[in-house]
Amino acid sequence: MANKAQVERKALATGSELIVRDDEVALYAPKGFTIGEYHILVRTAERGWLTKSDIYDEMLDELDDIRECAPGCQH
Numbered sequence: 001m002a003n004k005a006q007v008e009r010k011a012l013a014t015g016s017e018l019i020v021r022d023d024e025v026a027l028y029a030p031k032g033f034t035i036g037e038y039h040i041l042v043r044t045a046e047r048g049w050l051t052k053s054d055i056y057d058e059m060l061d062e063l064d065d066i067r068e069c070a071p072g073c074q075h
Contacts, residue, residue, distance in 0.1 A: 007056045017030075
């Protein structure tokens with residue numbers, strides 16, 4: 001299970017930004033890049049459904065899939 005510090009370190013290394021507000025966790029790709037298909041990945045932890053550890057696991061994996069935006073990208 002990943003934790004916030006692990007995701008923060010990896011995000012920093014890739015130029016991404018991790019923002020955690022209460023139960024909402026957002027990961028922003030650096031300018032000109034996407035994380036998978038998206039510029040922003042947002043998840044909300046919900047009791048009995050999705051924990052922050054689950055979210056951090058997903059985001060840690062997604063940080064392996066940072067790529068340049070396609071031509072004409074608006075980010």
